[in-house]
Amino acid sequence: MKPIRESDLPGIGRKYEIETQSRERFVIVVHDDGRREIYTPDPHDPDETVSVATFQDDEARAIGAILGGMNYKPKALETIEVALNDLIIEWYRIDGDYPSVGLSIGELDVRRKTGASIIAVVYPDQTHQINPGPEYKLKGGSTLVVAGERNQLKVLKQLLTHGGR
Structure with a gap:
C-alpha cells in the first residue's frame, strides 16, 4: 500500500x-x-x-x-483475523523482496523465536499446503496462514519482514 x-x-x-x-x-x-x-x-x-x-x-x-470490515469480512481477504479467546489466526502475504524469502521455517526458527505457528501456505494459483514442516522454504507471492497470540504474531511479522535479523 x-x-x-x-x-x-x-x-x-x-x-x-x-x-x-x-x-x-x-x-x-x-x-x-x-x-x-x-x-x-x-x-x-x-x-x-x-x-x-x-x-x-x-x-x-x-x-x-x-x-473496515466491521459488519462483514469477505472470504477472499489477504488478512483475515479470527479471535478465539487469545488465539488469533491471520493471513500474511509474503512479498518477493522480503529477506525471509528462500529461507526455511526451521532456518528462521519460527516457533522458538515467536511462539506462533505457520499452519498453511496458500499460493497465488489458490493451491495450498497444510501444516508445512521446518524444511519448507518461504516463497514470494504466497500467503501464510499463521496462528498465535497477538504479541506472537507481531514478532512473527517482524521476523518475516526482516529475515531473522
Missing part, C-alpha cells in the same frame, strides 16, 4: 490523498464541521474532478465501518 498523503486545509479541515494498488486516486476532505467529501480526480487532468460524494459525520462513520 502506498502511503496516504495528509495535509491541513486551514479554515476547512484536513485532506487525505490515496492511490490504490490499481492506480486509482481519491482525495478525502474531512471538514471541521464533520462533513466528509470524497473526490475522484480525472486521471488525465489531476486538477479536474470526475466525481464527488459528500457525507455527514454519521454517514461517513457507517461507511467507514463497512469498509
Whole structure:
C-alpha cells in the first residue's frame, strides 16, 4: 500500500490523498464541521474532478465501518483475523523482496523465536499446503496462514519482514 498523503486545509479541515494498488486516486476532505467529501480526480487532468460524494459525520462513520470490515469480512481477504479467546489466526502475504524469502521455517526458527505457528501456505494459483514442516522454504507471492497470540504474531511479522535479523 502506498502511503496516504495528509495535509491541513486551514479554515476547512484536513485532506487525505490515496492511490490504490490499481492506480486509482481519491482525495478525502474531512471538514471541521464533520462533513466528509470524497473526490475522484480525472486521471488525465489531476486538477479536474470526475466525481464527488459528500457525507455527514454519521454517514461517513457507517461507511467507514463497512469498509473496515466491521459488519462483514469477505472470504477472499489477504488478512483475515479470527479471535478465539487469545488465539488469533491471520493471513500474511509474503512479498518477493522480503529477506525471509528462500529461507526455511526451521532456518528462521519460527516457533522458538515467536511462539506462533505457520499452519498453511496458500499460493497465488489458490493451491495450498497444510501444516508445512521446518524444511519448507518461504516463497514470494504466497500467503501464510499463521496462528498465535497477538504479541506472537507481531514478532512473527517482524521476523518475516526482516529475515531473522
